[in-house]
Amino acid sequence: xxxxxxxxxxxxxxxxxxxxxxxxxxxxxxxxxxxxxxxxxxxxxxxxxxxxxxxxxxxxxxxxxxxxxxxxxxxxxxxxxxxxxxxxxxxxxxxxxxxxxxxxxxxxxxxxxxxxxxxxxxxxxxxxxxxxxxxxxxxxxxxxxxxxxxxxxxxxxxxxxxxxxxxxxxxxxxxxxxxxxxxxxxxxxxxxxxxxxxxxxxxxxxxxxxxxxxxxxxxxxxxxxxxxxxxxxxxxxxxxxxxxxxxxxxxxxxxxxxxxxxxxxxxxxxxxxxxxxxxxxxxx
Numbered sequence: 175x176x177x178x179x180x181x182x183x184x185x186x187x188x189x190x191x192x193x194x195x196x197x198x199x200x201x202x203x204x205x206x207x208x209x210x211x212x213x214x215x216x217x218x219x220x221x222x223x224x225x226x227x228x229x230x231x232x233x234x235x236x237x238x239x240x241x242x243x244x245x246x247x248x249x250x251x252x253x254x255x256x257x258x259x260x261x262x263x264x265x266x267x268x269x270x271x272x273x274x275x276x277x278x279x280x281x282x283x284x285x286x287x288x289x290x291x292x293x294x295x296x297x298x299x300x301x302x303x304x305x306x307x308x309x310x311x312x313x314x315x316x317x318x319x320x321x322x323x324x325x326x327x328x329x330x331x332x333x334x335x336x337x338x339x340x341x342x343x344x345x346x347x348x349x350x351x352x353x354x355x356x357x358x359x360x361x362x363x364x365x366x367x368x369x370x371x372x373x374x375x376x377x378x379x380x381x382x383x384x385x386x387x388x389x390x391x392x393x394x395x396x397x398x399x400x401x402x403x404x405x406x407x408x409x410x411x412x413x414x415x416x417x418x419x420x421x422x423x424x425x426x427x428x429x430x431x432x433x434x435x436x437x438x439x440x441x442x443x444x445x446x447x448x449x450x451x452x453x454x455x456x457x458x
Contacts, residue, residue: 186210266383273381281447338397340374340455341420343404343441344427352451359449360403360442367408367437371425373418374402374443374456382413388440389430394418403442406434 187209194204231237346365352358373394380401381393390407408428418424429437443450 266385269383270385338375338400339420341372342456343374343402344369344371344439346439348453349438352449352453354449359444360405360440361452363439363441365427365437365439367427367429369427370423371404371407371427371439373420373422373424374441375400375420377402377418379412379414379416379418379424382410385431387432389434390425390428392425394424399446401444403444405440405442406431406438
């Protein structure tokens with residue numbers, strides 16, 4: 175066994191002479207002594223150099239983006255940002271679904287409209303029922319829309335706002351008025367971006383969220399079953415359950431949502447499911 179091993183290494187280290195001769199004179203031009211060990215060493219060195227050069231080029235050039243499974247910092251940041259946005263939108267969707275169920279209980283008489291604490295507790299209790307409500311909600315919606323088809327109009331009853339003094343929601347000019355027939359159940363107030371949006375009455379925030387259609391929106395429940403709605407805000411300063419005073423800043427004017435043509439505040443007033451013309455109760 176030892177003899178075979180010695181013979182192998184002797185053969186592996188045996189040197190051969192590589193010569194280059196002049197064909198005419200047969201004179202030796204170059205003579206190199208090489209062995210199999212030298213050949214393997216040179217080959218390994220060449221492969222190592224090629225690997226290092228290729229790795230350097232890939233690591234410090236845009237070629238790395240074509241490697242399977244590689245994700246550069248920009249793409250990684252974009253993926254993380256989109257994941258956070260999806261998570262936030264899912265949370266907003268869940269909150270909206272719970273809010274709709276609360277409204278169902280209010281309309282059906284199970285919960286009083288001014289008992290915000292009960293509404294908040296319902297959102298917690300019902301969080302596990304969000305996936306089982308589609309048929310019931312659709313049936314309720316059809317019944318309610320059918321019964322209220324001719325009732326969703328402006329309400330001029332002075333008793334609905336008797337004794338209430340409304341605070342202007344923001345500084346600006348009315349760019350679009352109230353039109354119940356055109357389903358524009360509020361007024362648009364053109365204002366400067368980041369202008370303060372103020373609570374029109376004392377009350378409690380019952381909705382503070384973002385929707386694709388109306389952007390940042392906040393709703394406040396007031397006395398005498400009055401609800402004020404503020405849409406297309408730039409940002410929200412209050413959360414659900416917060417108590418606010420008339421004239422207190424609750425949001426900032428913005429230009430969010432799909433249905434907007436510029437910085438403004440869409441302001442609505444509702445009483446017992448009916449829309450009020452805000453221009454009759456506030457002075458800008």
